[in-house]
Amino acid sequence: MSEFKRIAPQQAQALREQGAVVVDVRDPQSFALNHIAGSQHLDNHSLHDFIAKADLDKPLIVTCYHGNSSQSAAAYLVGQGFAEVYSLDGGFELWRATYPEETAQAPSQE
Template identity: 35%
Template sequence: MSILSFLFKEQNLPDEINILDREEYKTAISKSKVQLVDVRTKGEFLSGHIKGARNIDFFQGVAFDAAFSKLKKDAPVYIYCQSGNRSQKAAKKLVSLGFTKVYDLRGGYMGWRY
């Protein structure tokens, strides 16, 4: 376990959640049509997002749950936020909703330079 993993609490994540660096994430989302979700606010999303991402705001509570209920729980879902903190919380929420393969972008959109 690296110091960064310890500092950013990645060691406390369920097995269903994987944190990918930007290269791994880019490769994974470019392979085929994937469930790619930006969990930031609408304003953040409109200021720039990863091509093909759908916006489901983590802070919208019931609407967040309802939007994810329409996605396939047994298919991988790729999420990201601004810095990686909110998406880790969202990833844990998705596991509690029954998602089995959740991939989060380490460092969030701030680290995405493509």
């Protein structure tokens, strides 16, 4: 795969069940409030470590709020050597509407 593909939540869920990695590029506060269960938050601070430790051959799903910012991030990750990258159409908002039971909140910091 030389470029990323856009996929619907149903396709993303099937890939998750097969072991795909999900990364969320929204701001840290939004991620902490609610995110796709099992996803990792990715920002400019964690990006380098993520790429260094990642299995470049494992499917990677990138999500944001509505599916726009994730496309830029997905294109960047393809350029970093990831073989199979997907951008989640509709982003987290559509995911949450489709799979409300597959969302999670970050543990409280209190």
